């Protein structure tokens with residue numbers, strides 16, 4: 001027995017039953033290529049909506065649904081699970097783990113969920129409050145549920161853990177990580193026995209602050225190799241150091257290794273985090289472990305000295321690639337930092353790397369070691385000067401999955417350009433509970449303030465499909481989109497690519513040249529990746545619809561340049577003989593702003609801005625302009641009265657909807673300052689917003 005079990009064998013031999021989509025990336029190689037070809041270049045123009053299912057949350061939907069024997073298992077926002085008849089869209093059962101609403105602000109980037117895992121009759125998924133849940137796949141009944149965050153990792157309010165990534169299963173072990181490095185976290189992954197939910201092993205990705213054993217699989221490599229790459233007294237010893245494994249986590253049956261994509265530093269500021277010293281292993285790295293024990297095998301660090309939120313958590317894909325006349329089994333990786341890496345999957349040896357998007361932080365990679373050749377100005381925590389970085393914190397590519405077609409030999413990356421202004425916090429590092437703790441000046445970071453710089457920033461925003469030739473390490477072609485933050489990509493045997501866009505359109509493209517062959521008005525922004533499957537022998541293509549994730553939260557109004565839709569979350573599925581027609585019509589220009597109160601106290605608005613940017617902007621949008629997911633507070637009824645506002649912000653009147661209470665962070669005067677600031681912003685922007693509703697796009701002429 002090789003320990004794979006029937007499900008492991010079925011996933012390894014996924015192409016023997018191509019009608020299923022059994023694991024996050026369809027196969028263990030996570031290529032998101034399906035050999036199905038009933039739908040192909042010659043007939044995709046006739047694709048029609050087969051069914052749609054309205055979801056019970058209108059927020060970001062990032063899930064990859066699994067499909068097993070005609071049943072779809074979809075996870076949706078707020079960590080909910082739905083089992084759906086994949087031929088008809090009929091709901092078979094649903095499971096709501098009742099994640100408490102007040103924890104939404106413990107995560108950086110919307111209460112999303114990226115998907116489930118299947119093993120031996122059970123489906124598994126993580127919850128935003130840190131649980132891992134196993135359900136009976138037939139009935140939806142709970143089999144077991146565990147808290148994946150041990151109390152010793154939490155360390156009181158300094159640290160913050162959330163789970164939104166899809167678990168993966170290797171040889172009967174369910175492996176799951178977590179997020180939280182924007183707040184304070186020490187990254188780790190845990191392997192649980194799929195049958196019982198018992199902890200099998202745990203691996204921390206950054207050292208123990210005292211260099212003591214954690215009694216975890218990571219002890220020896222952290223104490224002998226990683227600890228030496230950190231300063232002994234930096235802020236990491238209190239904040240956790242980061243390195244959260246919040247997205248990619250892959251088992252490769254060819255090498256029999258588990259790969260972790262490790263995240264950014266916590267706090268981001270390297271000068272505060274590690275006193276400007278050391279490479280800080282294993283931040284920004286891929287780490288390979290043995291599936292049975294969690295024992296360290298190798299690592300490759302893509303971003304030493306991270307200070308840009310350059311996570312290496314982006315999708316880890318393996319493939320067999322001819323290199324210098326020899327076929328090698330490699331990892332291909334397009335992390336946030338903008339370089340496309342080819343790494344030997346067995347040994348971690350760096351084979352080659354090339355920037356796949358424009359980058360200004362490094363001039364290239366050392367051809368031998370793969371270490372970035374830094375632009376000294378990019379090391380802003382050491383220079384003490386602002387840095388306008390490309391890629392920025394959202395990366396050249398984020399969680400939206402890329403795909404590979406063995407027929408074209410191309411990797412298709414949902415690439416983007418989103419700059420970020422990195423500005424140091426002055427006067428030392430001061431963490432706040434319930435807010436981002438980056439060691440950066442939250443009033444200045446991200447988007448530049450002056451109107452000219454803001455216009456330049458908007459011009460710099462880009463989103464496109466990048467068809468990348470990994471053998472040549474070069475672009476083959478691209479398909480430009482309206483702006484950043486589009487969905488993941490599916491490649492099929494019909495020589496097609498499928499992708500949903502931030503504009504609310506769903507497209508099929510020719511995989512050989514990018515020609516646009518089909519589009520459908522899905523009406524709401526799409527950030528999730530499509531899947532394809534067979535039900536009753538017929539091919540379907542399905543995707544979750546729902547605008548959200550970090551981009552519209554943080555960029556707020558500027559995110560509208562990618563397309564502006566009213567958020568209506570659904571699962572939609574297409575077939576060649578679909579009979580559902582177009583989706584019901586809705587008002588796609590957004591709601592009219594409500595005329596705000598005219599009086600505000602201009603002596604309070606500066607502090608209101610400061611408090612807003614510290615506690616509110618990461619969800620409700622930079623400078624109080626909403627991005628179309630959560631309420632745009634300029635038009636909120638609660639800003640009309642100090643008591644109403646305090647009830648929501650101070651006392652938590654809306655915790656059930658995800659709005660935490662902030663009376664532990666701010667006093668009543670500070671909260672009232674925010675209200676004064678919001679009224680000011682509402683007055684400044686009211687006419688511009690009314691006029692914008694008269695444009696075809698609904699986007700104001702002068703965005704900033």
Ligand SMILES: O=C(O)c1cc(C(=O)O)c2c(n1)C(=O)C(=O)c1cc(C(=O)O)[nH]c1-2
Nearest residue numbers: 109112179180181182244246263394549550
């Ligand atoms: O450092 C972290 O722990 C962490 C966690 C997450 C998350 O859990 O979603 C994201 C990020 N970082 C991040 O940097 C990022 O760009 C991001 C985008 C998204 C999203 O779902 O839209 N999550 C996250």
Ligand SMILES: [Ca+2]
Nearest residue numbers: 181182264309
């Ligand atoms: Ca991060």
